Amino acid sequence: MSGEQIKWGVVSTIKADAGDILTFAAHHLEAGAHRLFLYLDAPCPDAFPHLKAHPKIRVTECNETYWRRMGRRPVKHQVRQSANASRAYQRQAGDVDWLLHCDVDEFLWSAGSVAARLAALPSDTRCARVRPVEALAGGGGTAFKGYLPVADQDTRAARLYPQFGKHLKGGFLSHVQGKLFTRTGIDGLEIRIHNILLDGGMNPGQAELDGLDLCHFHAADWQSWISHYRYRLQKGSYRAGLAPSRSRETGGITAHELLSTIETDHGEAGLRIFFDEVCADSPDLRNRLQAEGLLKIRNLDLDTKRRKHFPEFG
Numbered sequence: 001m002s003g004e005q006i007k008w009g010v011v012s013t014i015k016a017d018a019g020d021i022l023t024f025a026a027h028h029l030e031a032g033a034h035r036l037f038l039y040l041d042a043p044c045p046d047a048f049p050h051l052k053a054h055p056k057i058r059v060t061e062c063n064e065t066y067w068r069r070m071g072r073r074p075v076k077h078q079v080r081q082s083a084n085a086s087r088a089y090q091r092q093a094g095d096v097d098w099l100l101h102c103d104v105d106e107f108l109w110s111a112g113s114v115a116a117r118l119a120a121l122p123s124d125t126r127c128a129r130v131r132p133v134e135a136l137a138g139g140g141g142t143a144f145k146g147y148l149p150v151a152d153q154d155t156r157a158a159r160l161y162p163q164f165g166k167h168l169k170g171g172f173l174s175h176v177q178g179k180l181f182t183r184t185g186i187d188g189l190e191i192r193i194h195n196i197l198l199d200g201g202m203n204p205g206q207a208e209l210d211g212l213d214l215c216h217f218h219a220a221d222w223q224s225w226i227s228h229y230r231y232r233l234q235k236g237s238y239r240a241g242l243a244p245s246r247s248r249e250t251g252g253i254t255a256h257e258l259l260s261t262i263e264t265d266h267g268e269a270g271l272r273i274f275f276d277e278v279c280a281d282s283p284d285l286r287n288r289l290q291a292e293g294l295l296k297i298r299n300l301d302l303d304t305k306r307r308k309h310f311p312e313f314g
Contacts, residue, residue: 006115008181009035009096011088011191013062013081014104018046018313023302024104026309029056032114035096037088041080050310058092060084076235078193085191093184100130101191102179107215109133109298117211118181126186126205127196130214131178133296137219139281141302144215146294147176160288161277167258169245171294173278174218174237181209215298219279222272229271233259 010028014021021044025036036057040048043061051059060066062080067073070087074080085101093099098118100108108130110117121128133144147170148156157165170176177194180203190197198204218237219225232238238255246252262270276282289295306313 004115006098006119007034007096008098008100008115008118009033009037009093010100010102010108011037011039011085011093012102012104013039013041013077013084014044015041015077016044016104018044018050019306020104021047022050022310022313023306024107025051025054025057026305027107027300027302029054029309030305031108031110035093037092037099039084039088041077047313050313054309082190082192086189089182089184089189089191096184098128098181099184099191100179100181101193102214105217106132106179107217107300107302109213109215109300111211114212117209121207121209124205125207126183126189126198127203128181128207128209129178130181130209130212132172132175132214132216133298134172134174135215135217135219136281136285137225137275137279138221141217142297142299143281143286144213144296144298145171145285145289146296147172148292148294156292160285160292160294163277164258164274166251167245167253167255168278173255174216178214180206213296213298215300219275222275222280225275225279226268226271229259 010033012024014024021038025038028036034056038051038057038059040059040061048059048061051057062084070083074083089099102108108114118128131147133146135141136143136145153170154166157168157171160171161168165171175194179194180196182189182191182196186198188198195202233256238259240254240256242254242256244252244254259271262274286295
């Protein structure tokens with residue numbers, strides 16, 4: 001199939017304010033998505049009518065009635081995300097060829113046509129991975145950092161983040177796995193956060209999607225990061241039980257252990273030092289990233305897109 005024939009969509013489980021939800025939707029519509037399947041994990045009456053009225057959006061409120069039909073409401077939000085994504089894949093995605101599962105703070109970027117990139121994949125590709133770039137916090141929202149490949153990660157991480165680099169996977173505070181586009185129409189396939197499952201295997205027929213980035217706004221600024229910190233430490237991306245940045249034998253520790261130790265020893269002031277070195281947009285960090293070939297400038301122009309696609313939103 002040609003790029004003109006390929007249709008792709010996005011599925012996301014979202015708990016956010018109306019502006020963020022509509023910005024996410026507008027960006028991916030502008031990027032060429034044929035369909036958006038949006039599952040609202042909490043009510044958002046300010047966004048719902050705008051989403052419902054759009055011909056390319058299918059919006060579902062994940063209320064008590066919805067979860068009763070699904071059998072039960074999973075306690076962990078990660079499980080709810082996977083359940084909704086798998087439902088969209090199995091029941092709703094018949095009019096798209098590829099489905100991307102991502103979060104409300106992740107924005108697909110491509111220098112060219114997304115559909116053309118997907119059309120160029122081999123016919124036996126079942127899933128295609130988009131790697132993340134992580135936003136520098138507190139700047140204008142256009143500067144991102146690329147992740148460090150495993151091969152030379154230690155040396156380069158030490159140059160980029162002298163105090164904390166050895167404890168960061170790929171130099172990122174958030175995930176380095178990225179997210180998957182999945183070819184639709186495959187019986188028995190289930191979608192997870194970063195992977196797919198089929199016939200007892202994980203990510204069969206996987207390819208890398210070069211030329212695309214998943215722009216991840218993990219932390220907008222210091223205040224945003226510290227306000228989300230406790231939840232992430234207990235239940236989210238810094239929770240206990242996730243894999244360490246490297247093997248235990250080589251001194252690896254988890255993000256939970258790293259941040260808990262910093263907080264115990266130095267309090268919030270210590271967390272601020274960590275944030276400033278690893279996350280904050282600064283001339284020094286930009287220069288270090290530029291020297292390593294990892295500074296990515298992506299002008300997403302999100303407000304303009306939201307106004308274009310949802311002009312009646314206040």
